[in-house]
Amino acid sequence: MSNRVEMVIRNIVPAHSHGAYTLYLKELNGNRILPIIIGGFEAQAIAMELEGMKPTRPMTHDLFSNALREFDITVTEINIQQLDEGIYYAGITCLCVNDSTSKLVVLDSRTSDAIAMGIKFRCPIYCVEKILEEAAYNDEQNEDFEEEEMPGQLVDDLTEPQANSHVNSGYAKLSMDELEQLLEDAINDEDYGKAAKIRDEIKRRNG
Numbered sequence: 001m002s003n004r005v006e007m008v009i010r011n012i013v014p015a016h017s018h019g020a021y022t023l024y025l026k027e028l029n030g031n032r033i034l035p036i037i038i039g040g041f042e043a044q045a046i047a048m049e050l051e052g053m054k055p056t057r058p059m060t061h062d063l064f065s066n067a068l069r070e071f072d073i074t075v076t077e078i079n080i081q082q083l084d085e086g087i088y089y090a091g092i093t094c095l096c097v098n099d100s101t102s103k104l105v106v107l108d109s110r111t112s113d114a115i116a117m118g119i120k121f122r123c124p125i126y127c128v129e130k131i132l133e134e135a136a137y138n139d140e141q142n143e144d145f146e147e148e149e150m151p152g153q154l155v156d157d158l159t160e161p162q163a164n165s166h167v168n169s170g171y172a173k174l175s176m177d178e179l180e181q182l183l184e185d186a187i188n189d190e191d192y193g194k195a196a197k198i199r200d201e202i203k204r205r206n207g
Helices: 042-053 059-071 111-120 129-135 175-188 192-206
Strands: 004-014 020-025 032-039 073-084 087-098 101-110 125-128
Touching: 004 032, 004 042, 004 129, 020 042, 020 125, 032 042, 032 111, 032 129, 042 059, 042 111, 059 073, 059 111, 073 111, 073 129, 087 111, 101 111, 125 129, 175 192
Parallel strands: 073 125
Antiparallel strands: 004 020, 004 125, 020 032, 073 087, 087 101
């Protein structure tokens, strides 16, 4: 495979298109940013995993990852390997273990689905250098980039740590019991943007 660069998730923000989001990937040891337009469902799946939220019933990516684990298949890495007429193509590399044998299998995937699966398996995300040269921009040269806080900014070693700031969201006057109930209701209603704000208020109070 061509030269690859490891990427981390920097942010997810609403795109100008209705229902779409922009996923920003940043090279692990550099300043280049790769923006990728993804659908709302995929953005929701990525944000939920990053925030550690569990749906009341398994969503599509949960079902797929649970099935892989049940059959001793592990996702080892994600590769964004092609950009053709504005469309990104990715591969999900899986390690399949069967008794005493094992083999690697690469599944063709939409990039958004591949990243969602990569996060669930806590595996590295790579992008070929050619794509970064063509579609990425240098963060140091873009002062207009908006660091808009959205669900899914921080998770283990998959994202770049950023300073947290508390914004009065109207939840400050509520008790912890009320916040916990609101959080449960928001998750049940699949309102994960609201759930993330409530969770942030709970985390702020817990120090």
